């Protein structure tokens with residue numbers, strides 16, 4: 350998409366927002382502010398990654414932290430690059446639990462906030478901070494079954510990317526079980542710095558493979574230019 354089409358697309362969205370807001374409320378109320386309009390969107394869709402100790406390069410918890418990134422935020426959300434969400438918006442299944450993607454209206458709100466001069470707004474409008482599980486806790490709650498690697502993998506300090514196939518011991522299950530959800534995480538201290546991707550399969554007793562999930566810290570090395 351060229352800069353020119355992007356700019357006119359965003360203007361169109363802005364106008365639509367101003368008209369519909371103006372129809373229902375005073376002009377004063379139509380002002381988009383961080384505390385009232387933008388912070389709730391960031392809490393729901395950005396902060397799981399954009400906070401200290403998580404995977405994204407900067408924190409978006411507060412106004413002070415977010416404002417310097419306004420221009421880049423505008424661009425990334427208008428182009429639907431952030432939050433990362435690769436589901437086609439008009440084909441196939443659309444309803445996902447914890448879908449972080451933004452509605453057209455939320456994108457218009459963020460764009461209007463930036464174009465309107467990144468107003469802070471009334472501090473009293475700020476929603477209470479979102480509470481997160483610690484980054485190295487299970488994000489989906491305590492699992493019924495933990496499958497660990499047979500032994501720790503030692504990664505050379507300087508080496509190219511390394512893809513390994515690791516099989517765990519057969520599971521010690523006494524009955525058939527349904528898999529409702531799977532979460533993967535590096536578990537040793539500091540391992541989150543070297544585990545870039547992990548693709549997990551289930552292997553049945555007759556050797557059929559079923560893909561379960563992919564863990565990916567796709568951005569961890571990018572900000573300092575060390576990777577990709």
Ligand code: HEC
Nearest residue numbers: 394395398404405406421422425431432433567568569571
């Ligand atoms: C699943 C994790 C995740 C979520 C959710 C997420 N981001 Fe990101 N974001 C990243 C990572 C990782 C990077 C760095 C790599 C990249 O740019 O792809 C990044 C980069 C960015 C950048 C570019 C920073 C720069 O260097 O210019 C912006 C802006 C941004 N995110 C804004 C947002 C906003 C706004 C939201 C919510 C609407 C959001 N992100 C949601 C993980 C996430």
